[in-house]
Amino acid sequence: MNAQHSPIPSQQQIQPSNPQLADHDDIATTTGEKRKRENTTTQPETDPSLNPLYKTSLCSYFRRHLGACSHGSTCRYAHGEEELRPRPDNTWDPTSERAKKAIKLETTNNNDDKEEEEEEAEEIAMTDIAADDGDGGCLDTGLSKCLVNLPRKWHSDNLRKFLSDQGVVSVFQGILFKSAKKKKGMSVGFVSFEDTEQLKTAIEELEGRSIGNKNIKVADVIPRSFEQKIKSAMAVPQEAPQTMEPALDGENAGISRSSDSIGYGDENNDNSTQDGSNSRAKCARDVVTPLAHMPYDDQLEHKKKSIMQMLKKLTRNARKACPSGVSLPEWILKSREIGGLPCELEGIIESPLRNGYRNKCEFSVGYSLQGKPTVGFMLGNFREGVTAVEEPLGCPNVSSIACKYASIFQEFLQQSDLPIWNRFKNSGFWRQLTVREGRLPRKAADIANPEAYISEVMLIVQVSSVGFGDDLITNELRGLTHSFTTGAAGSTPPLPLTALVLQDHQGISNVAPADAPLRTLLLPNTDGGSDVLANSNVVEARIHDYISNLRFSISPTAFFQVNTLAAEKLYSLAGDWAGLGPDTLLFDICCGTGTIGLTLADRVGMVVGVEMNASAVSDAHRNAEINGIKNCRFVCAKAEDVIGSLLKEYLDVRQKEGEQVNASESRDKDVTVEDNNTPIDDVLDSSNNPSHGLGNGEGASGHLENGGQEIRSQLQKSCTSKEGSSSMLHYKNVVAIVDPPRGGLHPTVIKALRTHSCLRRLVYISCNPETLVANAIELCTPSPEKVEKGNGSKGWRKMSSAGLARHRAKSMPISEPFQPVKSMAVDLFPHTTHCEMVMLLER
Numbered sequence: 026m027n028a029q030h031s032p033i034p035s036q037q038q039i040q041p042s043n044p045q046l047a048d049h050d051d052i053a054t055t056t057g058e059k060r061k062r063e064n065t066t067t068q069p070e071t072d073p074s075l076n077p078l079y080k081t082s083l084c085s086y087f088r089r090h091l092g093a094c095s096h097g098s099t100c101r102y103a104h105g106e107e108e109l110r111p112r113p114d115n116t117w118d119p120t121s122e123r124a125k126k127a128i129k130l131e132t133t134n135n136n137d138d139k140e141e142e143e144e145e146a147e148e149i150a151m152t153d154i155a156a157d158d159g160d161g162g163c164l165d166t167g168l169s170k171c172l173v174n175l176p177r178k179w180h181s182d183n184l185r186k187f188l189s190d191q192g193v194v195s196v197f198q199g200i201l202f203k204s205a206k207k208k209k210g211m212s213v214g215f216v217s218f219e220d221t222e223q224l225k226t227a228i229e230e231l232e233g234r235s236i237g238n239k240n241i242k243v244a245d246v247i248p249r250s251f252e253q254k255i256k257s258a259m260a261v262p263q264e265a266p267q268t269m270e271p272a273l274d275g276e277n278a279g280i281s282r283s284s285d286s287i288g289y290g291d292e293n294n295d296n297s298t299q300d301g302s303n304s305r306a307k308c309a310r311d312v313v314t315p316l317a318h319m320p321y322d323d324q325l326e327h328k329k330k331s332i333m334q335m336l337k338k339l340t341r342n343a344r345k346a347c348p349s350g351v352s353l354p355e356w357i358l359k360s361r362e363i364g365g366l367p368c369e370l371e372g373i374i375e376s377p378l379r380n381g382y383r384n385k386c387e388f389s390v391g392y393s394l395q396g397k398p399t400v401g402f403m404l405g406n407f408r409e410g411v412t413a414v415e416e417p418l419g420c421p422n423v424s425s426i427a428c429k430y431a432s433i434f435q436e437f438l439q440q441s442d443l444p445i446w447n448r449f450k451n452s453g454f455w456r457q458l459t460v461r462e463g464r465l466p467r468k469a470a471d472i473a474n475p476e477a478y479i480s481e482v483m484l485i486v487q488v489s490s491v492g493f494g495d496d497l498i499t500n501e502l503r504g505l506t507h508s509f510t511t512g513a514a515g516s517t518p519p520l521p522l523t524a525l526v527l528q529d530h531q532g533i534s535n536v537a538p539a540d541a542p543l544r545t546l547l548l549p550n551t552d553g554g555s556d557v558l559a560n561s562n563v564v565e566a567r568i569h570d571y572i573s574n575l576r577f578s579i580s581p582t583a584f585f586q587v588n589t590l591a592a593e594k595l596y597s598l599a600g601d602w603a604g605l606g607p608d609t610l611l612f613d614i615c616c617g618t619g620t621i622g623l624t625l626a627d628r629v630g631m632v633v634g635v636e637m638n639a640s641a642v643s644d645a646h647r648n649a650e651i652n653g654i655k656n657c658r659f660v661c662a663k664a665e666d667v668i669g670s671l672l673k674e675y676l677d678v679r680q681k682e683g684e685q686v687n688a689s690e691s692r693d694k695d696v697t698v699e700d701n702n703t704p705i706d707d708v709l710d711s712s713n714n715p716s717h718g719l720g721n722g723e724g725a726s727g728h729l730e731n732g733g734q735e736i737r738s739q740l741q742k743s744c745t746s747k748e749g750s751s752s753m754l755h756y757k758n759v760v761a762i763v764d765p766p767r768g769g770l771h772p773t774v775i776k777a778l779r780t781h782s783c784l785r786r787l788v789y790i791s792c793n794p795e796t797l798v799a800n801a802i803e804l805c806t807p808s809p810e811k812v813e814k815g816n817g818s819k820g821w822r823k824m825s826s827a828g829l830a831r832h833r834a835k836s837m838p839i840s841e842p843f844q845p846v847k848s849m850a851v852d853l854f855p856h857t858t859h860c861e862m863v864m865l866l867e868r
């Protein structure tokens with residue numbers, strides 16, 4: 026046997042000094058040099074294919090002598106690309122076509138990345154500049170232009186000098202302007218003008234000019250959000266002072282709330298510049314439903330494209346975060362074949378209802394542009410000094426029933442003795458009206474007249490009662506109740522009215538914490554017979570809706586998807602992708618009123634839901650009961666506080682089962698709250714961790730801010746359920762469906778899901794593709810050989826969510842990554858830029 030070209034690799038042979046290169050005579054290296062044969066000794070023969078380096082290098086004899094290798098099929102080297110196997114570190118023989126392809130892909134992606142970073146930086150800089158016109162105010166887009174193709178090295182002074190030096194029309198004074206701004210490194214600058222005359226002259230002057238070999242382009246300033254567009258069209262209501270105030274709350278600062286509410290601060294706070302509309306937004310319809318001017322098919326196409334852009338970030342960032350020395354996972358290598366996507370985007374499911382689909386609308390109380398007390402949508406952003414409110418009449422996503430209630434309330438306010446909330450002074454009484462609708466069960470065919478199926482309505486009036494006398498309040502509430510009941514009864518057809526709730530909230534923003542006091546106001550008989558007990562607390566307010574033929578009871582502050590029929594499609598898709606069966610244990614993380622788990626309960630062995638909103642959890646229990654579902658357990662806690670313990674509890678039992686551990690021992694074992702990776706005390710501190718910077722809206726403001734002891738005992742109580750413990754032994758398939766708020770999953774939850782290797786499949790439902798991508802980067806990036814410890818998170822505030830995720834991925838404990846398998850969008854929000862997404866991750 027030819028010892029120098031032995032068909033059987035020896036142990037020595039598989040440990041070359043450079044493990045990337047197999048021990049082979051004359052093997053070509055990456056640099057093209059030929060490596061000398063190494064002395065090897067023949068080892069006892071074992072099955073050569075078991076050797077990790079078997080067929081991981083191309084056979085040079087085979088290549089050079091056109092297929093003639095004396096070892097034939099016993100050769101340990103690959104005879105051609107087809108036989109070639111990846112190396113243990115997942116790289117390919119550097120002389121192979123596959124390796125060359127990977128290198129090419131990496132180079133292209135690096136370039137893409139660079140471009141992406143530049144674009145991102147430019148976008149941020151543009152926004153920074155555009156948001157500040159130099160007077161601390163906001164840019165008037167009507168009197169501003171951006172100049173494109175400026176030298177990157179210029180800063181504002183260069184731009185000002187350039188403008189002053191120009192002048193054919195205005196030869197002596199150069200181009201007149203109000204302010205000119207440019208950031209070094211960007212090719213775009215902003216110029217604003219005092220009046221249209223200045224603007225017109227400047228355009229004439231700049232037309233056709235070039236700097237170096239680049240033609241200057243004068244473009245419209247397209248603001249990042251509607252706020253700038255609207256600003257100039259908005260008069261600050263007469264009540265409010267004309268000064269600018271700093272942004273103080275999520276609602277008005279444009280920080281998104283959960284996707285279940287409608288108001289300027291969330292769904293409406295879109296990047297409207299991407300909707301193809303250049304018209305100035307002047308009405309609530311444009312603000313709330315910026316895509317309403319497009320045919321529905323175009324809206325879907327638009328959403329699909331923007332989701333694709335976002336998904337590509339997952340590929341780019343996971344590749345960038347892939348530790349050196351670890352080869353790129355297959356899904357990244359394959360992404361090139363599908364345009365850089367991490368997996369196929371299988372399409373977008375349309376909403377069964379396009380108009381009036383919202384079952385929940387939050388109407389602000391304020392003044393119209395004409396100074397009239399109004400109930401509807403804010404036309405702009407408080408930060409920009411816009412507090413004007415317009416009636417919701419033209420907004421296609423709002424039902425006519427919700428519009429009617431807004432107008433009944435508006436009429437009432439016009440004669441109320443209590444003041445409307447003033448956002449500048451943080452004073453006043455009436456703040457907001459929320460209309461929640463419950464519908465009858467229906468079939469798809471019923472959607473021809475969807476409003477006929479609205480059978481229940483809950484009204485939630487938010488007030489700030491501090492400083493107002495009880496008698497006055499009681500009197501006003503009596504009048505309010507009367508207005509709603511008579512208004513509802515007097516409409517044609519009469520409006521359903523199931524519950525009227527008062528929410529007392531003192532905070533600056535209208536976004537009330539889950540524990541803001543609620544009071545149910547008794548409604549008089551429709552014949553006006555009984556008196557209104559305005560301060561009664563007796564009746565529990567709730568409405569009902571149906572998903573997949575299950576009845577759901579919903580309390581005032583519990584989350585419920587705003588488009589019930591589309592939500593049904595979303596949940597059934599998630600269920601189909603989750604690979605469910607009788608031996609499945611399904612974790613429903615961020616379960617709300619239990620919708621996902623309960624609608625899928627008949628397809629699995631058991632559901633464990635986790636939700637932090639106590640009312641929603643109590644609804645979930647009630648919903649299980651009214652639908653006769655017995656295989657669900659709901660835990661009331663922040664997911665980050667309990668997920669590690671729950672996974673450990675269930676998955677450890679599985680493992681033990683595999684190890685033939687006595688089942689009764691498992692049944693009786695005490696549940697502990699410690700987690701392999703995050704002891705409970707650490708977890709409880711995690712809200713202080715600055716690296717949790719994904720703007721985890723709802724997640725950040727939990728009502729369960731109790732100590733570790735309380736959570737421990739709560740968990741122990743809920744975890745010692747006999748039923749749960751005894752039946753968990755049968756589950757071979759463990760799946761998680763996560764449906765977090767816009768901020769995405771807490772890092773502790775991501776870490777727990779990733780490091781519990783028994784969890785093989787994860788379905789991620791997201792109302793915010795950006796945080797889905799950020800979370801998926803952490804879930805899908807391969808582990809390094811050695812984890813970086815304590816690399817801090819300095820500067821995390823400035824990082825993009827993807828950058829932060831890459832940073833976190835570095836310190837993720839070594840674990841098998843997930844792979845994106847497929848994704849699909851579901852349009853729950855027609856006429857807006859928002860969309861739900863489902864992504865299947867597997868490992």
Ligand SMILES: C[S@@+](CC[C@H](N)C(=O)[O-])C[C@H]1O[C@@H](n2cnc3c(N)ncnc32)[C@H](O)[C@@H]1O
Nearest residue numbers: 584615616617636637638663664723724764766
């Ligand atoms: C998008 S909703 C989904 C609810 C439910 N899956 C559904 O479709 O009806 C997100 C839910 O997560 C809950 N939530 C937010 N942060 C949470 C956290 N840290 N832990 C557990 N639940 C949380 C919210 O209260 C809300 O009910």
